[in-house]
Amino acid sequence: MMIPAGLAFVILCAQIADCSTLHVSMPEANPRNYDYTKYHPMSEISDWMKKVVAENPGLVSSAVYGETFEGRNITYLKIGLGSGGPERKAIWMDCGIHAREWIAPAFCQWFVKEILQRYKTDEKLNEMLTNMDFYVTPVLNVDGYMYSWVNEGTRLWRKSRSTPPEGCSCHGVDLNRNFNANWGTVGVSRDCCSNTYCGTGPASEREAQAVTAFVGSRVEQILCFLTIHSAGQLLLMPYGHPNILPPNYDELKALGQAAAAAMKAVHGMEYRVGTSPEILYANSGSSRDWARLMGIPYSYTFELRDTGEFGHLLPEDQIQPACEEAFEGARYIIAYVHDRAFHNRTQIGGAGAAGPFLATVLASCIASTYLL
Amino acid sequence: MSRPACALWVSALLFLSGDGLASPFQPGTEPPAPEPPESNLIEDLEVPPQFDGAMPRGELVPHHYPAQRAAKVVEHYLNTRYGSPYRRVHLHQVHKAGLEDLGQAGNKYHLEISLKEVVSNTDLGPCSAEVLFSGEQDQRAPQVQCSCEGLKKLDTKAEEEALFQKLNSSDSLLSGSNIPDSYGHVAPEMKPMWKLGAAAASFVMLNESNEGTLYNMAQVANFTQLETENDQLRFKYHILLHEMITQEILHWKLLATWSPAGGVSVSQTELQPKCHHCETASAIEIPEATPSPTSAS
Numbered sequence: 001m002m003i004p005a006g007l008a009f010v011i012l013c014a015q016i017a018d019c020s021t022l023h024v025s026m027p028e029a030n031p032r033n034y035d036y037t038k039y040h041p042m043s044e045i046s047d048w049m050k051k052v053v054a055e056n057p058g059l060v061s062s063a064v065y066g067e068t069f070e071g072r073n074i075t076y077l078k079i080g081l082g083s084g085g086p087e088r089k090a091i092w093m094d095c096g097i098h099a100r101e102w103i104a105p106a107f108c109q110w111f112v113k114e115i116l117q118r119y120k121t122d123e124k125l126n127e128m129l130t131n132m133d134f135y136v137t138p139v140l141n142v143d144g145y146m147y148s149w150v151n152e153g154t155r156l157w158r159k160s161r162s163t164p165p166e167g168c169s170c171h172g173v174d175l176n177r178n179f180n181a182n183w184g185t186v187g188v189s190r191d192c193c194s195n196t197y198c199g200t201g202p203a204s205e206r207e208a209q210a211v212t213a214f215v216g217s218r219v220e221q222i223l224c225f226l227t228i229h230s231a232g233q234l235l236l237m238p239y240g241h242p243n244i245l246p247p248n249y250d251e252l253k254a255l256g257q258a259a260a261a262a263m264k265a266v267h268g269m270e271y272r273v274g275t276s277p278e279i280l281y282a283n284s285g286s287s288r289d290w291a292r293l294m295g296i297p298y299s300y301t302f303e304l305r306d307t308g309e310f311g312h313l314l315p316e317d318q319i320q321p322a323c324e325e326a327f328e329g330a331r332y333i334i335a336y337v338h339d340r341a342f343h344n345r346t347q348i349g350g351a352g353a354a355g356p357f358l359a360t361v362l363a364s365c366i367a368s369t370y371l372l
Numbered sequence: 373m374s375r376p377a378c379a380l381w382v383s384a385l386l387f388l389s390g391d392g393l394a395s396p397f398q399p400g401t402e403p404p405a406p407e408p409p410e411s412n413l414i415e416d417l418e419v420p421p422q423f424d425g426a427m428p429r430g431e432l433v434p435h436h437y438p439a440q441r442a443a444k445v446v447e448h449y450l451n452t453r454y455g456s457p458y459r460r461v462h463l464h465q466v467h468k469a470g471l472e473d474l475g476q477a478g479n480k481y482h483l484e485i486s487l488k489e490v491v492s493n494t495d496l497g498p499c500s501a502e503v504l505f506s507g508e509q510d511q512r513a514p515q516v517q518c519s520c521e522g523l524k525k526l527d528t529k530a531e532e533e534a535l536f537q538k539l540n541s542s543d544s545l546l547s548g549s550n551i552p553d554s555y556g557h558v559a560p561e562m563k564p565m566w567k568l569g570a571a572a573a574s575f576v577m578l579n580e581s582n583e584g585t586l587y588n589m590a591q592v593a594n595f596t597q598l599e600t601e602n603d604q605l606r607f608k609y610h611i612l613l614h615e616m617i618t619q620e621i622l623h624w625k626l627l628a629t630w631s632p633a634g635g636v637s638v639s640q641t642e643l644q645p646k647c648h649h650c651e652t653a654s655a656i657e658i659p660e661a662t663p664s665p666t667s668a669s
Contacts, residue, residue, distance in 0.1 A: 039555055153647075155554045156590060156612070156621050174619070193646070195619040232616075270465065272435045279436055281617045308444075308588035309462055309490055311614055315556030 066210020068143045069162040080133035093226045094137040099144030100312045101230040108138040110323035168192035173199040178208045179290035187283030223337040224298035225291035236301035238292035240276040240283035259332040266325040432469035439469030442481035446501040448578040449516035455571025457564030458528040478506040496522030513579045532632040549594040572628035575638040586616035604629040
C-alpha cells in the first residue's frame with residue numbers, strides 16, 4: 001500500500017507549488033548543540049529541560065510533581081498548544097523508572113525533540129497538540145539514575161535509593177513493583193536485597209506516590225499512559241497478574257500489534273506484543289497496571305532495544321535507530337487514542353500518515369476540478 | 373486538474389484507503405469481558421513460572437514466554453559448541469513451538485527457530501531444536517539437540533588463527549575490564565575478548581537454565597590472560613549475567629580455554645556472592661558525577 005501511496009505523493013507533490021513546506025525541521029525549537037545520540041547525566045537533562053521550556057514559551061512548560069527519596073525534584077515537561085482547564089485531555093509518558101535502562105530517558109528526550117521539530121509542519125501532530133497536552137517525565141527515578149552514573153560498579157542499578165527497611169540491609173525498591181495494583185502478589189520479592197523488592201506497602205515509595213497523586217487526580221483527562229523501559233523489544237499490556245485481563249484486551253492487543261508493525265517498518269526490528277504473563281513473566285505493582293485499574297483505557301509498557309546482545313548497555317550508536325522506531329510506535333498509539341476521543345474513530349490497521357495525506361489529495365482534487 | 377485525472381485520483385484514493393476502511397475496530401461487537409476487580413484484594417498467589425500463562429499442552433504460542441525461554445537455551449547451547457572470539461549465535465525468532473509432557477522425565481520443547489550470527493551479521497536461517505528440561509527430582513542442565521544448516525556456512529578460521537597467533541606469541545598477557553562500558557562501547561581490540569567471554573558465559577547460562585529463567589550476559593567485568601597450556605589460550609573471566617525473571621545480576625568467575633581447533637571450554641566456574649557493595653549504602657554523597665573513564669587495558 002505504501003508504494004502506490006508514495007508514488008501518488010510524488011505526483012501530487014509535483015502539482016503543488018512548493019513541496020518544501022511539507023518537511024521542514026525546526027532546529028530553533030530545540031536547545032542548540034544538544035546531542036540526542038548520547039547518554040546524558042541528570043544535571044545535563046535538567047539543564048536541557050530548562051532550555052526547552054525557556055525556548056518554547058506557550059508550547060512547553062514544566063512542573064515539579066513530587067520528590068524522590070533523597071529529596072530531588074521529579075519534573076515533567078508539559079507540551080501543548082491549547083489553553084484549557086481541567087477538562088483538557090492529555091497523554092502521559094514516563095521514562096527511567098528503572099535506573100539502568102538508559103535508553104528510556106534518552107527516548108523521552110528524543111520524543112520531545114521530535115515533537116518540537118515537527119509540530120509546525122506535521123498537521124496531525126499539530127492537531128493533537130491543539131487538542132491535548134503531552135506530559136513527559138524524562139527521568140522518574142532520579143536517585144537511581146544518578147546512582148547508576150557514579151561508577152562502573154553502579155551502572156546496573158535498577159531500583160530507587162531508599163534506605164533499608166527494618167530488619168534488612170539493602171537499599172532501594174523496585175518502583176515498578178510498588179504501585180497499588182495487586183501489590184505484592186506475584187513476580188515480586190519481600191527481600192529488600194532483591195531487585196524485584198516491592199517495598200513495605202503499596203505506593204510506599206515517594207516516586208510511586210508522585211505518579212499516583214498526579215495521574216490519579218486526572219484520570220478522566222488522561223487518555224493513555226505510556227511507561228518506557230528497556231530491554232527486550234516488547235509492548236506489554238495490562239495486567240501483570242496471570243488471572244486477570246483488561247476488558248479491552250482485544251483492542252489493546254490489536255492496537256499494540258499495529259504499533260509494533262509501525263515500529264518494525266522503521267528498521268526491521270521485531271517487537272512482541274502481549275500481557276506480561278503471556279510474553280515475559282507475571283508481575284504485580286506495575287505503574288502500567290495501576291493506570292489501567294484506575295480507568296485509563298490505554299496503558300502500555302514499552303521495552304525498547306535490544307534482545308540481549310547488549311541488554312541495558314545499549315551502545316550510543318543505537319540510540320537514534322532505537323528512538324526512531326519507538327517514536328513511531330508511541331505516535332501510533334497516541335494518534336489512535338486521540339482520534340478515538342476527538343473523531344470517534346477506532347480504525348486500526350491503516351498507515352498513520354495515510355489519513356491526512358488522502359484528505360489532502362481529495363481536497364486538492366475536488367478544489368482544482370471545480371475551481372479551474 | 374482535468375476531470376479524467378481527478379477520476380484517477382479518486383480511484384487511487386479509494387484503492388489506498390480500502391485497507392483502512394475495510395476493517396475498522398468495532399469494540400461494540402466484542403463480547404463484554406468481565407470487569408477486572410477494582411480492589412487490590414487478590415489473594416497472595418505464588419504462581420509457579422511454568423503455569424503462569426495457563427499453558428496448554430501441545431502447541432505453544434511462539435512469541436509467548438515458554439517457547440521463548442526454551443529457544444534461549446538453544447542459543448546458549450549453540451554458543452558452547454560454536455562460539456568463538458568471532459562467532460556469536462543469537463536467537464532471532466521463534467516460528468513454531470510445541471511442548472511434550474514427559475511426566476517425571478520432564479518437559480520437552482520442540483522448536484522451529486531462526487538464528488543470527490551477530491559478528492558477521494549473518495542470517496543463519498531456520499533451525500529445528502529440541503530442549504528437554506528434566507523433572508523436578510533431577511537437577512541436570514537442559515538437554516539440547518539442534519539441527520542448523522546455516523551454522524555450517526560460517527567460516528571464521530582466518531580471523532581466529534590470526535588472533536590465536538597474536539595472543540600466543542605476545543610478550544605481555546592481555547587483560548581488560550568493563551566490556552561493554554557504561555555507554556555500551558566496546559573498543560575494537562576488545563571485541564573478540566567480549567565474544568569469547570560470551571561463549572564462555574554460555575556454558576554457565578546453559579547449566580543454570582530452566583523453564584523459569586532467561587539468561588543473557590550483561591558484561592565482562594574483567595578478564596586476564598594466563599599462560600598458554602597445551603596449545604590452548606587460557607583466560608580468567610569475571611562475567612556478569614542478567615537473569616530476566618528475577619532481574620538479578622549474577623557474578624560468575626570462570627576459567628576459559630580456547631584454540632581455533634578446539635573451540636571454547638570452561639572450567640572452575642564459581643558463583644560470586646551477591647555484589648552488595650554495588651548496592652549498599654555508601655557514605656559518600658552522590659555527586660553529579662560522570663562515570664570514571666573506562667580502561668580496556
